[in-house]
Amino acid sequence: MQADLIIKNAMVLTMDEKLTFYEKADLAIKEEKIVDLSPQTKFQAPKIIEAQGKLVMPGLINTHTHAAMVMMRGLADDMPLDLWWKNFIFPIEKKLLSPEFVKIGVALAAIEMIRSGTTSFSDMYFFEDATAEICKQIGIRAFLGEGVLDFPSPDAENAEKTFKIIQALYEKWGRDPIIHLEVAPHAPYSCGPENLLKARKLAEKLDLPLHIHVAETATEVAEIKLKYGASPVEHLEKIGFLCERVKAVHCVHLNHRDIEILKRRGVKVAHCPESNMKLASGQAPVVELLDEGVVVGLGTDGAASNNNLNLFEEMDAAAKFHKAICSDPTVMDAKAVLKMATSEAAKVVFKEKEIGSLEVGKTADLIILNLNLPHLVPLYNIYSHLVYSAGGAEVETVIINGKLIMEEKNILTIDEAEVMDQARFLAKKIQAEVGHV
Ligand SMILES: [Zn+2]
Structure with missing residues (x-):
């Protein structure tokens, strides 16, 4: 039986429903699918990866980011969200954001994510067609939500124009195997009921997920309460926005x-603990949501x-943050947290039938980690190591949609040094602009 690629003699953490774990197994890939996962495969392939002493696991899934914003990392820290956004991010986006800016930023972000084991x-954000183009070139799986706002965005004078952009994105990328689309009204405070409902209608028409920031800060809650007499979740429920x-x-x-409403409506939650901590936004009641x-x-x-x-850092932070705020070391155990970056994350991006676990018939989005490193010795519990000890640099090889994207730490699909040079050059323009804000 013929496959395209076989990973041999690996330790395999499947993250399937039963959390099946193999001390030693072979995994065969044909086209984009996993066609065999067994102690000794009968498949043959032109490409063999010998993975003795290494771990194969599902690629991590980042359920919420603004990839191109890597260009603004470290530009303005240690200040409240509203000042940070109004004084730094918004003026730069208004003045400098372009398809070229986004392509450079997303290329840099994609390389960083691949290197730390994120495959989706x-x-x-904005200019999502540029994001789609560069992600397609690099081969990273992306779920792209063009941001809908009541006011002009960097690439659209109003929400109507944004809806047209989303429609055009759908026509261009709607059937792509690695570029997936979402409809992304930014937040209940930046999108009024009319545009929220239009976004929902468009998502229904195109059968796409809806992606929205909700109840991030106490300021937002107060603002929505003043305007609509309800919490952000109640407001979204009242206007008929919430659904599966x-x-x-x-x-x-x-x-x-709010939690009861989210549960009843089957809403999925993307939890970003490091961002919430850094901006001092507050403590998401994740333990209660999971319960x-x-x-x-x-x-x-x-x-x-x-x-x-880096999702390895995010997992570590998530586990420790909730133990600290709950004063309970038993909450957010390593297994639960690893699921939140793999199998549960796949549900949040509505792709659990294809990705998030390693099973025959599923799509081959996976990573190979070197375990032969001092901070991973001895090995008693793989979940513990992945959440509390690993940092992402252990990832050596990355396969997305059945294709090798990084092999033995070499990114195969884009010139990494050139991307970093382009980013440094663009940063000079950003820095010059900051002088004016
Ligand atoms: Zn965000």
Whole structure:
């Protein structure tokens, strides 16, 4: 039996429903699919990766970011979200954002994510066609949500224009195997009921997920309360926005009623603990959400509020953050947290039938890690090591949609040094602009 690529003699962590684990197994890939996962495969292939002493696991899924914002990382830190956004991010985006800016930023972000084991990311930003182009070239799986706002965005004078952009993106990328689309109204405070409902209608028409920031800060909650007499979640429920296709990002400030609504409507939550900590936004009630059966995945948010796109660090932070705020070391155990970056994250991006676990018939989005490193010895519990000890640099090889994207730490699909040079050059323009804001 013929396959295209076989990984041999690897330790395999499947993250399937039963959390099946193989001490030693072979994994065969044909085209984009996993066609065999067994102790000794009968498949043959022209390409063999010998993985003795290495770990194969599903690629990590970043459920929320703004990839191109890596260009603003470290530009302005240690200040409240509203000042950070109004004084730094917004003026730069208004003045400098272009398809070229986005391509450079996303290329840099994609390389960073691939190097730290992320094979899929969900993006909310502007010029998403440029993002799609560069992601397609690099070969990273992307879920792209063109941001909808009530006011002019960097690439659209109004929401109507944005809806047209989304329609055009759908026509161009709607059937692509690695570029997936979302409809992304930015937040209940930046999108009024009319545009929120138009976004929902478009998402229904095109059968796409909805991606929205919800209840990130206490300021947002107060603003929505003043304007609509309800919490952000209640407001979205009242106007008829919430449904199973909604991914709500942050959900930091929720009351018990909000959690009940999210559960009843089947809303998925993208949790970004490092961004919430850095901006001092508050403490998302993730333990309660999980207890209620709400699906939660991890996201990094943009690198300007993190300041990297490393999901290994995000897992470590998520586990420790909730133990600290709950004063309970038993919450957010390593297995639960790893699921939030793999199998549960796949549900948050509505692709659990294809990715998030390693099973025959599923798409081959996977990573190979070197375990022969001092900080991973001895090995008693693989979940513990991945969440509490690993940092992402252990990732050596990355396969996305059945294709080798990084092999033995070499990125195969783009010139990494050239991307970093382009980013440094663009940063000079950004720095010059900061002098004017
Ligand atoms: Zn965000």
